Amino acid sequence: MKPLGPIPAGYTALDGELAIGGRKASVLVEEAGGTPLFVYCADLIRQRVAQLRSALPQRVALHYAVKANPYRPILEAMSGLVDGFDIASGGELAMVRAAGIDPARVSFAGPGKRDAELEAAIAAGATLNLESEGEADRALAIASRLGETPRLAIRVNPDFDLKGSGMKMGGGAKPFGIDAERVPALARRIIAVGAEWRGFHIFAGSQALDAAAIIHTQAQTLDLAARLAEESGAPLPHCNLGGGFGIPYFPGDTPVDLAAVGAALGERMEQLPTVLQGTAFCIELGRYLVGEAGVYLCQIVDRKLSHGELYLITDGGLHHQLAASGNFGTVVRRNYPVAIASRFGAEVEEEANVVGCLCTPLDRLADKGGFPRAEVGDFVAVFCAGAYGASASPAMFLGQGPAREMLV
Numbered sequence: 032m033k034p035l036g037p038i039p040a041g042y043t044a045l046d047g048e049l050a051i052g053g054r055k056a057s058v059l060v061e062e063a064g065g066t067p068l069f070v071y072c073a074d075l076i077r078q079r080v081a082q083l084r085s086a087l088p089q090r091v092a093l094h095y096a097v098k099a100n101p102y103r104p105i106l107e108a109m110s111g112l113v114d115g116f117d118i119a120s121g122g123e124l125a126m127v128r129a130a131g132i133d134p135a136r137v138s139f140a141g142p143g144k145r146d147a148e149l150e151a152a153i154a155a156g157a158t159l160n161l162e163s164e165g166e167a168d169r170a171l172a173i174a175s176r177l178g179e180t181p182r183l184a185i186r187v188n189p190d191f192d193l194k195g196s197g198m199k200m201g202g203g204a205k206p207f208g209i210d211a212e213r214v215p216a217l218a219r220r221i222i223a224v225g226a227e228w229r230g231f232h233i234f235a236g237s238q239a240l241d242a243a244a245i246i247h248t249q250a251q252t253l254d255l256a257a258r259l260a261e262e263s264g265a266p267l268p269h270c271n272l273g274g275g276f277g278i279p280y281f282p283g284d285t286p287v288d289l290a291a292v293g294a295a296l297g298e299r300m301e302q303l304p305t306v307l308q309g310t311a312f313c314i315e316l317g318r319y320l321v322g323e324a325g326v327y328l329c330q331i332v333d334r335k336l337s338h339g340e341l342y343l344i345t346d347g348g349l350h351h352q353l354a355a356s357g358n359f360g361t362v363v364r365r366n367y368p369v370a371i372a373s374r375f376g377a378e379v380e381e382e383a384n385v386v387g388c389l390c391t392p393l394d395r396l397a398d399k400g401g402f403p404r405a406e407v408g409d410f411v412a413v414f415c416a417g418a419y420g421a422s423a424s425p426a427m428f429l430g431q432g433p434a435r436e437m438l439v
Contacts, residue, residue: 032382032399032400032401033366033398033399033400034282034283034366034400035282035366035367035368035369035370035397035400035401036279036280036281036282036284036365036366036367036368036369036414036415037279037282037284037368038368038370038414039075039278039279039323039368039414039415040323041072041074041075041078041323041324042326042375042414044375044376047373047374047375047376047377048372048373048374048375049326049370049372049373049375049410049412050375051070051072051326051439052070052072052073052074052075052439054439056070056326056328056372056373056375056410056412057373057410059328059437059439060328060330060410062437063435063437064435065435066328066329066330066346066347066410066434066435067327067328067329067330067345067346067347067348067351067434067435068327068328068329068434068435068436068437069102069325069326069327069328069351069416069417069420069421069434069435069436069437070325070326070328070436070437070439071100071102071104071105071321071324071325071417071436071437071438071439072324072325072326072438072439073108073324073438073439075323075324076105076108076109076112076320076321076324076417077112079319079320079321079323079324080093080112080113080320082289083289083314083316083319083320085293086289086290086292086293086294087293087296087297087314088293088296088297088300090300090311090312091272091296091300091312091313091314092114092115092311092312092313092314093113093114093115093313093314093316094113094114094115094116094117094138094271094313094314094315094316095109095112095113095115095116095117095315095316095317095320096117096274096315096316096317097116097117097118097119097123097126097127097317098118098119098123098317098419098422098423099317099318099320099321099322099417099418099419100317100321100325100417100418100419100420100421100422101123101126101422102421102422102436102438103126103129103130104437104438105321105438106126106127106130106132107130107131108438109320110130110131110132113320114136114313115136115137115138115313116132116136116137116138117137117138117139117140117271117315118137118138118139118140118141118157119139119140119141120141120148121144121145121147121148121151121152124137124139124148124151124152124155124157125151128155134152134155134156134157135156135157137155137157137158138157138158138159138160138184138229138232138271139152139157139158139159139160140160140162140186140207140232140234141160141162142162142163142207143162144159144162144166146169146173149166149169149170149173150173150177153170153173153174153177153179153181153182154177154179156182157182158182158183158184158229159181159182159183159184160184160185160186160232160271161183161184161185161186161209161217161221162186162207162208162209163209164209164213164217167183167217167220167221170183171224171226174226180225180226180227181226181227182226182227182229183221183226183227183228183229184228184229184230184231184232184269184271185208185209185214185217185218185221185230185231185232186207186208186209186231186232186233186234187208187209187211187214187231187232187233187255187259188207188208188209188210188211189208189211189233189235189251189252189255190210190211190255191235191248191251191255207234208232208233208234211255211259214231214259214262214263215259215262215263215264218259218263218265219263219264219265222263222265228265228268229268229269230267230268230269230270230271230310231256231259231260231267231269231270231271232270232271232273233252233255233256233270233271233272233273234271234273234274234275234315235248235251235252235273235275236248236273236275237274237275237277237318238275238277238278238318239275239276239277239287240277240279240284240285240286240287241287242287242288242289242291242292243291245275245276245287245292246291246292246295246296248273248275249272249292249295249296249299250295250299252270252272252273253272253299253303253307256270256307256310257303257304257306257307260306260307260310261306266306266309266310267306267307267309267310268309268310268311269310269311269312269313270307270310270311270312270313271312271313271314271315272312272313272314272315273314273315274314274315274316274317274319276289276292276316276319277318277319278318278319278322278323278415278418279415280365280367280368280415281365281366281367282365282366287319300312317418318417318418318419321417321418322415322416322417322418322419323414323415323417324417325414325415325416325417325418325420326372326412326413326414326416326417327347327351327352327355327412327413327416327420327434328347328372328410328411328412328413329345329346329347329348329387329396329410329411329413330345330346330347330408330409330410330411331343331344331345331405331406331407331408331409331410331411332344332345332346332388332407333407334405334406334407340384340399341381341382341383341384342383342384342386343383343384343385343386343402343405343411344386344387344388345385345386345387345388345396345411346387346388347387347388347396347411347413347434348386348387348388348389348394348396348431349387349389349391349393349394349395349396349424349425349428350387350389350394350424350425350426350427350428350429350431351420351421351424351426351433351434352396352413352416352420352424353423353424353425354367354419354420354423354424355367355369355396355413355415355416355420356387356393356394356395356396357393357395358393359419359423359424364395364398366397366398366400367396367397367413367414367415368413368414368415369385369396369397369400369411369412369413369414370402370411370412370414371402371403371405371409371410371411371412372409372410372411372412373405373409373410374403374404374405374409375412377403378403379401379402379403380402380403380404381401381402381403381404382399382400382401382402383397383399383400383402383405384397384398384399384400385397385400385402385411388431389428389429389431390429396411396413421433421434421436
């Protein structure tokens, strides 16, 4: 029997069923019209934001990374919870605008921005995090044609990475950002041509659980920001310190020590060099805000034995939960937190493989996990499904189509 990942705090049993936001899974499925279904808990999102506000220094703003989950009701809820939004495409710009979010609160990072995306961002008044000198050339030319003053920042490729992070976004050769040693010259040029100088975006990595590593990287980021600001010869109006806070997905994972991270960052904020005294800082988080607030519900459609192994076959799968299947950046597949929602909290009675409905051996939601006995018609819950689930999975594979979604 293989261990399952840790179920996040905040979930309870109600009449023997999983309850999300105080409502039974079966009731939510009926209300949504069926499965597969992503359920996001607004209370858990609000609690996480409150925890961050309490732990982080007051001068550090909180931004939401839209790519984690661009579901419109979540964006609308986030509008009143966070200070800014970070996007990575023109499509996401359209999403935040449709959710009623002021583009002045938005910054746009990501390599390969097309001219139409640059134009849309400049016209809307969003901040562009420039990823290369060539992108800067195009942005300035487009702004000149539009008669607009562009809001420009530089995404810095730092000369370090976030140790222990699941995805390294900086350090060494990367498609992201401009190598640190070339940043001051471009900053001086942006200021000289009359663009609105918005500062630096420095993102070293993602999905880190080690507080010491996060603390060390934040210290390096502040040191780098100060050095580049000095070399640029101009005040630094804003600095995005990145994020990288991870959540526990797998057996043995433990949560980030948020209090330790906040205390260390607070100490650094009290000792800023002169060049950063007037700088506004933010932290950009996605999965840490919404990941543990989401549950993916699917229904068992068949129960079968093959060579002595039990398979619970569901109507969901990797087309909605690519990461949980082990096919989204995982080197060695390990089990996410998975439970039988219809018998939540019941004792383990059998070992089972929970699989999806797709005709591929990759479609596995849990390998040889321990579960209470489950029958056809019961619901399976995959936790930590609030980030990089619905929008980061191949929903159209085999013509299956997207899952339902709801915020409760």
